[in-house]
Amino acid sequence: MMNELSMVQRIVVWVLPVVFAITVHEVAHGWMAKKYGDNTAFLQGRLTLNPIKHIDWLGTIIIPGILLLTFTGFIFGWAKPVPVDARNFKNPKQNMAIVALAGPVSNILMATGWALLARLGVILNLDFVSLPLIYTGIAGITINLVLALLNLLPIPPLDGSRILTGMLPNRWAWYYNSLERYGFIILIVLMYTGVLQLVLGYPMFVIQKLFFDLAGL
Template sequence: MSELELLKIIASILALIVSVVGHEIMHGWVAYRYGDMTAKLQGRLSINPIRHIDPVGTILVPALLYAMHAPFLFGWAKPVPIDMNTVLRKGGYGAAVAVSLAGITYNFALAILAATLLPLAWPPHGMLGAFVYLFLAQSVMINVVLGVFNLWPIPPLDGSQALRFFAAKMGWRGFVEAYEKIYPYGMIILFAILFTPLADILFAPVGWILKWIIPG
């Protein structure tokens, strides 16, 4: 393994950890702003990655994707505990939508920041410069992928939560009741999509967003 390959692996791992850990912390932080102390009391608003690492989502899945030469790394951290009843009671359905979209907002914001800084890191100088460039490049890709993926309206992804609370806010009771019946089958539907050509269609916005935020 060359030094450049090793740098890319390290940069990719760090970028993934920053992306998925920050995603979960933002859910907890926004919930905290609406009065839910659950995540804070359990120490899950900490930036210490050890508190958030999921053995499967943060380690095994990314490792398998890398070994399979996947076009991008992907994963998740342990979900931050949230008492949505408290959020609803103190902030209403709008607050619940905000909590649901907090992680996605973080991912897209981080992708835009990394894309803005990326030209400043080119051309890289030395090993440190190469590491910074690779870290920024991987941060752009990983965060866009995570943002798009979590927007899918498939339970238990964030997009489904936001859609359900928005529908409740609008008074679409029939829609909410019908949608909630899908929840027990959400993971089956999700994995079925991920292993079919439909995934290419749903991931298509990744390419559009990358072309938009990466200069030149």
């Protein structure tokens, strides 16, 4: 369906969902950290939906832009991580796991919101109103589900690794998190060898179908 759009239209349709998906994901981490007693993100002014506060030029602009313009069919990105100091938590490992989980959960909630927006477009059935709502809704569903699933992978420093760390004995957790320096390299290798799409392809197909059904598509 997106293939029907021109390059400019694709950029217009995707830019808002991508920026919000990445921004809200980070704010969710900071918000949950504050709930557990860490005010670091709040004190640094990072608990805001103002995307300028969260933009990482490589992860928020360049990478998503290249993926969008090259029609890879797989779009993802990241913002500047919000600062979280686990030393302020009463139960650092367990609390950090929940703080990490807040990011993917926020993406699932946003995907639901975009699905309802697309459904509104379907119900209205007025081309000049419905088509922008439907196309933007599809983009919003897609980017949020990709970010949720991607971040749940147990590759340090992705959120899934923080969740897994919360369940590991301290010694194992330390060794496991020492892989963080190689995390980005591992992710890039998995992406360009096709392993990443192999792992995420079927789960993405299933969950995307559920959200498209919700949207009435």
